[in-house]
Amino acid sequence: MMKKNKIACGVIALLLTGLTAGCGNQIPELSEQEHDLVVEYAADVVLEHDKNYQSKLVDLSQVHEIVHEAAPEDIAEDENTESANEDETGADDVTVTDNTQEAEVQNVTMEDFLKLENVKLTYTGYEIDDFYPRQGDALYFIMEATEGSKLLVLKFLAENTSGSELNLDIAKTETRFRIAADGIEKNALTTMLLNDLAYYQGTIAPGESVELALVCEIPEEQTEVSNLELTMRSVDDSATISLD
Numbered sequence: 001m002m003k004k005n006k007i008a009c010g011v012i013a014l015l016l017t018g019l020t021a022g023c024g025n026q027i028p029e030l031s032e033q034e035h036d037l038v039v040e041y042a043a044d045v046v047l048e049h050d051k052n053y054q055s056k057l058v059d060l061s062q063v064h065e066i067v068h069e070a071a072p073e074d075i076a077e078d079e080n081t082e083s084a085n086e087d088e089t090g091a092d093d094v095t096v097t098d099n100t101q102e103a104e105v106q107n108v109t110m111e112d113f114l115k116l117e118n119v120k121l122t123y124t125g126y127e128i129d130d131f132y133p134r135q136g137d138a139l140y141f142i143m144e145a146t147e148g149s150k151l152l153v154l155k156f157l158a159e160n161t162s163g164s165e166l167n168l169d170i171a172k173t174e175t176r177f178r179i180a181a182d183g184i185e186k187n188a189l190t191t192m193l194l195n196d197l198a199y200y201q202g203t204i205a206p207g208e209s210v211e212l213a214l215v216c217e218i219p220e221e222q223t224e225v226s227n228l229e230l231t232m233r234s235v236d237d238s239a240t241i242s243l244d
Contacts, residue, residue, distance in 0.1 A: 118162035
């Protein structure tokens with residue numbers, strides 16, 4: 001910058017010399033570089049004498065000092081804001097307890113709970129096996145117990161007690177079944193068995209009956225059951241019956 005100022009001063013001095021030397025009003029011809037130097041120098045002189053002009057360059061040491069002075073306050077403000085947000089969130093969090101409970105129905109039969117007419121459901125016994133069913137005229141689906149377990153199969157007879165053909169649809173009741181075998185409770189499995197009691201849909205001739213089943217898994221070391229209970233649950237009600 002100092003070098004440019006010296007060159008510009010020389011050029012301006014040359015101009016003044018030419019103007020005062022009585023060579024007329026003709027301005028000496030300048031090269032492009034000389035013209036730029038003169039313009040730049042003149043601009044710097046004007047800005048240096050302008051009290052209202054402030055340089056856009058910032059002292060980095062001052063910026064560094066400002067940042068370090070402001071940082072603790074900013075951090076404290078952020079922490080206070082975060083704490084306030086957590087308090088507001090905590091205030092908005094409300095624990096909702098669902099006090100809705102299914103009504104326990106006492107002294108009810110399976111037919112009554114399932115709201116079946118002209119049908120009698122009779123529990124006929126259970127079997128424990130690795131597979132179900134073992135035999136049949138047309139085995140559409142066979143269940144196999146998982147490792148370490150056995151299948152507990154509860155068997156029922158659904159009898160048509162009317163004098164006409166009966167369309168039995170237990171699936172539409174959307175009833176869930178839970179089996180308790182000597183205190184071990186298991187949900188009845190969802191199966192593709194055609195005679196799955198929970199999802200049965202079929203036609204029964206007058207006076208005829210069909211065998212239906214509910215299946216769950218029990219530990220493989222449990223080879224027999226002395227106490228059986230069946231819990232039925234609908235949308236609104238529940239009932240437990242003994243199968244002993």
